Amino acid sequence: MTDSPQRTDITFEQVEVAYPNGQTGLSDINLHIPAGQMVGVVGLSGAGKSTLVRSINGLVKITGGDLAVGDLHLAGLKGADLRRLRSTVGMVFQGFNLARRTTVLNNVLMGRLYHTSTWRTLISAWAKDDIDMAMDALERVEILPRAYARASELSGGQQQRVGIARTLAQRPSVILADEPVASLDPPTSHVVMRDLQRINRELGVTVITNLHFLDLARKYSDRLIGLRAGKLVFDGTGDEADEQAFEKIYGRSLTAEDVMDAKPALDGA
Amino acid sequence: MSTELRQRPAKPRQGWKVALSILIITALTVWSAIGVGVDFGAIVRNWSNASDTLVKLSQPDYTFWPETVQALVETVLMAVIATALSAAVSLPLAFLASGVTNPSGWLRRITRFVINVVRAVPDLLYAAILVSVVGTGALSGIIALILFDIGIIVKLVSEAIDSVDQGPQEAALSAGATWTKAGRTAVLPLAMPAYISQVLYTFELNIRASAVIGLVGAGGLGVLIDNVRTFYHYHYLSLIILEILILVLVIEFFSSTARKRLAR
Numbered sequence: 001m002t003d004s005p006q007r008t009d010i011t012f013e014q015v016e017v018a019y020p021n022g023q024t025g026l027s028d029i030n031l032h033i034p035a036g037q038m039v040g041v042v043g044l045s046g047a048g049k050s051t052l053v054r055s056i057n058g059l060v061k062i063t064g065g066d067l068a069v070g071d072l073h074l075a076g077l078k079g080a081d082l083r084r085l086r087s088t089v090g091m092v093f094q095g096f097n098l099a100r101r102t103t104v105l106n107n108v109l110m111g112r113l114y115h116t117s118t119w120r121t122l123i124s125a126w127a128k129d130d131i132d133m134a135m136d137a138l139e140r141v142e143i144l145p146r147a148y149a150r151a152s153e154l155s156g157g158q159q160q161r162v163g164i165a166r167t168l169a170q171r172p173s174v175i176l177a178d179e180p181v182a183s184l185d186p187p188t189s190h191v192v193m194r195d196l197q198r199i200n201r202e203l204g205v206t207v208i209t210n211l212h213f214l215d216l217a218r219k220y221s222d223r224l225i226g227l228r229a230g231k232l233v234f235d236g237t238g239d240e241a242d243e244q245a246f247e248k249i250y251g252r253s254l255t256a257e258d259v260m261d262a263k264p265a266l267d268g269a
Numbered sequence: 270m271s272t273e274l275r276q277r278p279a280k281p282r283q284g285w286k287v288a289l290s291i292l293i294i295t296a297l298t299v300w301s302a303i304g305v306g307v308d309f310g311a312i313v314r315n316w317s318n319a320s321d322t323l324v325k326l327s328q329p330d331y332t333f334w335p336e337t338v339q340a341l342v343e344t345v346l347m348a349v350i351a352t353a354l355s356a357a358v359s360l361p362l363a364f365l366a367s368g369v370t371n372p373s374g375w376l377r378r379i380t381r382f383v384i385n386v387v388r389a390v391p392d393l394l395y396a397a398i399l400v401s402v403v404g405t406g407a408l409s410g411i412i413a414l415i416l417f418d419i420g421i422i423v424k425l426v427s428e429a430i431d432s433v434d435q436g437p438q439e440a441a442l443s444a445g446a447t448w449t450k451a452g453r454t455a456v457l458p459l460a461m462p463a464y465i466s467q468v469l470y471t472f473e474l475n476i477r478a479s480a481v482i483g484l485v486g487a488g489g490l491g492v493l494i495d496n497v498r499t500f501y502h503y504h505y506l507s508l509i510i511l512e513i514l515i516l517v518l519v520i521e522f523f524s525s526t527a528r529k530r531l532a533r
Contacts, residue, residue: 083445084445085445086442087445091443099437099454110454110455113446114444121454170444
C-alpha cells in the first residue's frame with residue numbers, strides 16, 4: 001500500500017511567501033522537521049503561523065526558496081502531483097470544515113477521496129477497505145457510535161474529533177492543525193490536543209499545530225517554533241522558551257491573554 | 270436639553286431622492302401607457318359584451334369534464350418528464366456555472382453565457398419554434414419546457430452553490446481530492462436543499478406553463494383551451510381554468526410541505 005507511514009521529513013530552505021497585495025507572509029524561513037515530531041507554532045495573530053502551516057500542503061503558494069515534504073518539492077507543484085502530496089498530509093481546521101448536512105461517516109470518507117475513482121465518488125460507491133479505514137479512524141477518536149449521525153448533531157469538540165478522524169482516514173505521514181482548538185472551550189481543547197498527541201505518539205505521525213495559547217503549545221509540543229512578522233524568532237523545546245524568548249516572539253512580556261488556563265505562569269503549564 | 274440637540278449630527282436630507290424616483294417611475298409608466306395605446310375607456314364601452322362573458326365564465330359546465338381528462342393527464346405527464354430531464358441535466362451545469370466548484374474561468378464563462386442565452390428566450394417562443402420544427406404535440410411541449418427549466422434551475426442552483434460554506438470543500442481538496450470529487454462529496458450535500466426546492470418549484474411552473482404553451486399547439490390543456498376559446502365555449506373554458514387552479518393548488522401544497530421539511 002502506498003499510504004503506509006513512511007519517513008517524511010519537512011525541510012524549509014529560505015522559504016518566502018509574499019501575498020499579491022505585497023504583504024509579506026513569511027520571509028527567509030529555514031527549518032528541518034524530522035518525521036514523527038510534535039511541533040507547536042506560536043506567535044501573534046498575523047505573524048504568519050497559518051501561512052507557515054498552510055504552505056506545507058500548498059494551500060498557500062510559496063514565492064521563493066525551497067520547501068520539501070519527503071521527496072516532493074512544493075514550488076510549482078500542481079495537478080496530480082499536488083494531490084498526491086496532499087493525500088499524505090492531513091489537515092485539521094479551526095472551524096472543523098465538516099459538511100454539516102451529511103453523516104459523520106461521509107465526512108470521514110472524504111479522507112479517502114484521493115484513492116477513490118471519480119465514478120465511484122459520484123455514485124457514493126465506497127470500497128469496503130475505505131469504509132473500514134474510516135471506521136477505524138472514528139474508533140481512534142472515540143466517535144464510532146455516532147458514525148451515522150448527522151455531523152451537525154455533534155458538539156463542537158466531537159466535530160473537531162471527526163475532523164481529526166477525516167485526516168486519519170488518509171493514513172497520513174503529516175497532520176497539519178490550523179488553530180484546531182480556537183473555537184473550543186478549555187476542557188474540550190485539552191481533549192482535542194491529547195488526541196493529536198496520542199496520534200503523534202502511537203502512529204508516529206508528524207503533527208504541526210499552530211496555537212494561540214502558549215501554555216497549550218508548551219504542554220503538547222516536543223518543539224516550539226516562534227514567528228514574528230513572518231520571521232522565525234524562536235526554535236527550541238518548551239522548556240527553553242523562557243521569558244526572554246516570549247519577549248522575542250510577542251514583543252512584550254507574557255499576559256493572561258496569551259495562556260488558556262487562568263494564570264500567566266511559565267511553570268506548571 | 271438644547272445642548273444635547275446641538276451635539277446630534279444633522280439628519281441627512283434624502284427626501285428629494287425618493288421624490289425624484291417616484292416622479293421618474295410615474296413618468297415612465299404614463300409614457301409607456303401612451304406608447305402602447307392603453308384605453309381604459311374600452312372596458313366601459315365593451316361592458317355589455319364583457320359582462321355576458323363573465324357570467325358564462327362563472328358557470329362552469331361540469332358535463333365537459335370527461336373530455337378534459339386526457340389533456341389534463343397529458344399536461345401533468347409533460348410536466349413530470351420535463352422536470353425530471355431538466356433536473357438531471359441542470360445539476361452538473363450548475364456546478365460548472367459556479368465559481369466555487371469550477372476553478373476554470375473560461376469554462377465557467379461559457380457555461381454562464383449559454384445558460385443566459387437559453388434563459389433569455391420565453392417558453393412560449395420555444396414552443397412556437399419547436400411546433401414548426403418537430404410538429405404539434407406533447408414532444409414539442411416537453412422540449413420547450415426542458416429548455417425553459419434548465420435556464421432557471423442552473424441559474425438559481427449555481428447561485429446557491431456560490432453561497433455555501435466552502436470549508437468542507439477546502440478540507441476535501443486538502444485531502445488530495447479533485448474539484449469534481451470535492452464538489453460531489455463536500456458541496457452537493459450543502460446545495461441539495463436548494464436544488465430539490467428549485468426542482469419542485471420548477472414542477473409547479475411547468476404545470477402552469479404547459480397550459481399556456483398548448484396555445485401554440487405544443488400539447489396539454491392549452492390545446493383544449495385554444496379549441497374551446499375559438500368557438501366561444503366559455504362554460505367549458507371556465508371548467509378548464511377551474512381544473513388548472515385545483516391542480517396547481519394541490520401540487521403547490523405538496524411541494525411547499527416538502528420544501529419546508531427540506532429547509533431544516
